[in-house]
Amino acid sequence: MVKKLLFVSINTMSHPLNFPNFSKTPPNSSTTATTMQAPRYSLACTPIVTNLTHRHRVTPTVTFRRTLQQPISAVAAPALTKPQKTHSLPPEKIEVFKSLEDWSTQQVLPLLKPVEECWQPQNFLPDPAMPVDEFNEQVRALRERTAGLPDEYFVVLVGDMITEDALPTYQTMINTLDGVKDETGASSSPWALWTRAWTAEENRHGDLLRTYLYLSGRVDMLMIERTVQYLIGSGMDPGTENNPYLGFVYTSFQERATFISHGNTARLAKESGDPVLARICGTIASDEKRHEIAYTKIVEKLLEVDPTGAMTAISDLMKKKITMPAHLMYDGTGPTAFRALLWCGSTARRVHGS
Numbered sequence: 001m002v003k004k005l006l007f008v009s010i011n012t013m014s015h016p017l018n019f020p021n022f023s024k025t026p027p028n029s030s031t032t033a034t035t036m037q038a039p040r041y042s043l044a045c046t047p048i049v050t051n052l053t054h055r056h057r058v059t060p061t062v063t064f065r066r067t068l069q070q071p072i073s074a075v076a077a078p079a080l081t082k083p084q085k086t087h088s089l090p091p092e093k094i095e096v097f098k099s100l101e102d103w104s105t106q107q108v109l110p111l112l113k114p115v116e117e118c119w120q121p122q123n124f125l126p127d128p129a130m131p132v133d134e135f136n137e138q139v140r141a142l143r144e145r146t147a148g149l150p151d152e153y154f155v156v157l158v159g160d161m162i163t164e165d166a167l168p169t170y171q172t173m174i175n176t177l178d179g180v181k182d183e184t185g186a187s188s189s190p191w192a193l194w195t196r197a198w199t200a201e202e203n204r205h206g207d208l209l210r211t212y213l214y215l216s217g218r219v220d221m222l223m224i225e226r227t228v229q230y231l232i233g234s235g236m237d238p239g240t241e242n243n244p245y246l247g248f249v250y251t252s253f254q255e256r257a258t259f260i261s262h263g264n265t266a267r268l269a270k271e272s273g274d275p276v277l278a279r280i281c282g283t284i285a286s287d288e289k290r291h292e293i294a295y296t297k298i299v300e301k302l303l304e305v306d307p308t309g310a311m312t313a314i315s316d317l318m319k320k321k322i323t324m325p326a327h328l329m330y331d332g333t334g335p336t337a338f339r340a341l342l343w344c345g346s347t348a349r350r351v352h353g354s
């Protein structure tokens with residue numbers, strides 16, 4: 001039942017591959033510039049973005065106006081406008097998760113891979129231990145392969161990479177869930193063991209995509225790095241209310257969405273002549289599928305032991321709609337995530353004259 005629901009609802013997600021206005025040609029920033037508005041900020045800095053109407057834009061000048069009464073902050077995060085509900089799990093239901101610890105040890109933890117059996121980014125990247133000529137040759141070959149990929153492809157791949165790179169936020173989010181959080185940072189509870197090892201597996205995704213993109217020379221790494229810093233500083237608000245029922249329904253959808261997205265970038269890379277990138281995205285997609293299996297297994301178990309509680313959580317999230325992890329993506333120059341991605345394609349770089 002959960003799997004059916006997941007399949008039906010996947011199109012509701014806000015994800016780079018699912019933007020309703022995504023087209024083969026990114027909109028020219030000069031046509032969208034006049035409609036831009038500065039986002040609202042919750043912290044001490046207010047950006048002033050200039051040059052918004054210039055036909056061939058240069059990198060916007062962003063300055064910060066400091067309010068003397070407020071502390072200096074390194075991060076200007078977009079403000080959340082909707083109220084945030086917390087700790088909606090009734091205290092007695094924490095026992096449900098306590099009673100499932102043995103089950104989790106036997107059924108969920110085996111879905112993690114031992115480190116020695118895991119791939120690492122280095123398995124897919126030029127080997128820096130090689131003589132410099134051979135290393136340079138491998139980088140040259142990588143650049144030749146990625147030269148055939150369209151800019152639009154990189155817009156999506158960068159979105160995926162930035163999303164993966166904001167991993168600290170996701171571990172934080174899972175550790176807000178009552179009854180399954182890692183109470184000490186090194187708890188021996190199977191829920192905590194899963195979360196730490198899941199995070200460690202996920203950590204390789206952003207590392208590999210980031211390094212591959214860096215070596216390709218096709219993207220604006222400075223804008224990407226700024227966007228990642230903004231995004232981690234902003235966090236996320238999936239509406240899970242510290243409630244593990246909601247949390248595990250959410251992660252089931254989120255893993256399915258990333259599986260689909262990485263699977264699509266694998267297929268497109270293969271079609272555009274980069275089999276290595278296709279293998280990279282496909283390998284990441286298979287990790288996401290394994291994670292999806294784990295999280296849906298937990299939701300299925302909750303449907304078995306507490307059908308009303310589990311169905312209520314599924315219904316609640318369907319009403320809220322699934323908000324993907326990078327919904328607060330922001331590059332420092334405009335209010336939308338999509339705009340942040342436009343900066344990363346080489347077309348955008350040419351348009352902006354950099």
Ligand SMILES: [Fe+2]
Nearest residue numbers: 164202205258
């Ligand atoms: Fe991932």
Ligand SMILES: [Fe+2]
Nearest residue numbers: 255287288291
């Ligand atoms: Fe994942």
